[in-house]
């Protein structure tokens with residue numbers, strides 16, 4: 001389990017560190033807390049981001065009404081999103097892996113000037129622009145989801161695949177090229193070029209698949225040091241596990257026995273939705289910075305507080321949902337988890353852009369979310 005791996009890591013590092021240089025080095029090298037423990041620790045020590053228990057309960061009540069609907073079901077991943085693979089096979093798994101590798105930083109400086117991708121008579125922005133660009137490339141005969149191709153593709157070839165239908169390119173193209181070629185090379189060298197081999201090694205454990213991803217692929221190692229402790233947020237690694245779960249599982253075969261160990265994905269949209277819905281609150285000072293469009297640095301205290309409190313806030317929403325549903329005699333433990341709450345809130349944030357405009361997203365340029 002995570003504890004054993006955590007302990008082993010600690011043991012290895014402590015042996016190494018006894019000859020090491022002091023406390024800071026120790027904090028830097030220590031194995032990180034799990035995303036769930038990180039969320040709790042960050043919330044308990046946060047100075048500018050607060051969880052509002054009244055709002056948490058209200059969101060839980062709102063979501064309880066949805067819990068039995070299609071929008072809140074594992075089937076929704078396919079049926080509500082036409083760009084996602086619609087049937088499970090090895091190519092679909094490798095689509096999810098390649099897309100998750102580049103699933104970061106789509107926000108644009110100006111709402112009226114952003115990267116857009118037209119695909120099959122529809123125009124997509126943000127994360128969906130990435131998916132549309134991938135499907136456009138596959139239709140053009142470019143094997144963009146095959147590691148044997150993308151491990152050695154050139155920056156120019158990637159720029160062509162991700163080309164925008166406006167004069168605004170997708171952000172961080174050079175970083176995307178570096179991340180994609182590095183990750184593809186590792187998938188070829190260690191897993192025969194297919195994410196199916198990672199899935200097979202996970203032995204039906206979401207926790208194990210998460211560990212395989214963060215231990216082998218550096219670009220997924222979304223960690224930080226907060227108040228001297230190493231914390232893990234693992235946003236893209238956890239979306240990868242969750243999207244894999246959504247692709248392979250079904251109502252009567254959940255595939256992973258421990259999907260509830262996966263937390264929400266600490267991106268820049270869910271915090272906005274949680275504040276808009278009253279489940280989370282920013283200090284006046286932080287809100288002022290957000291409204292000024294301040295560019296935050298990945299790993300700085302305020303940014304980690306926003307992401308960590310979001311994780312813990314969704315954990316609390318899940319707990320209250322299960323409590324409320326149990327009171328109604330409904331045991332939906334399998335249907336209510338942080339992943340499905342996240343998916344629902346993410347789609348909600350997409351559909352309520354205008355109503356949420358008074359809560360700015362926090363702006364960071366990094367490869368982690």
Ligand SMILES: Nc1nc2c(c(CN[C@H]3C=C[C@H](O)[C@@H]3O)cn2[C@@H]2O[C@H](COP(=O)(O)O)[C@@H](O)[C@H]2O)c(=O)[nH]1
Pocket residue numbers: 077081084103104105106107125126127128239243264265266267268269270342343346350369
């Ligand atoms: N918390 C969370 N963050 C998510 C996703 C997704 C898409 N995945 C699911 C969506 C449908 C399918 O069900 C996929 O499974 C993308 N993002 C993040 O959002 C940001 C992009 O936002 P915008 O600029 O508006 O496109 C960026 O950080 C991106 O990494 C999610 O589901 N949850």
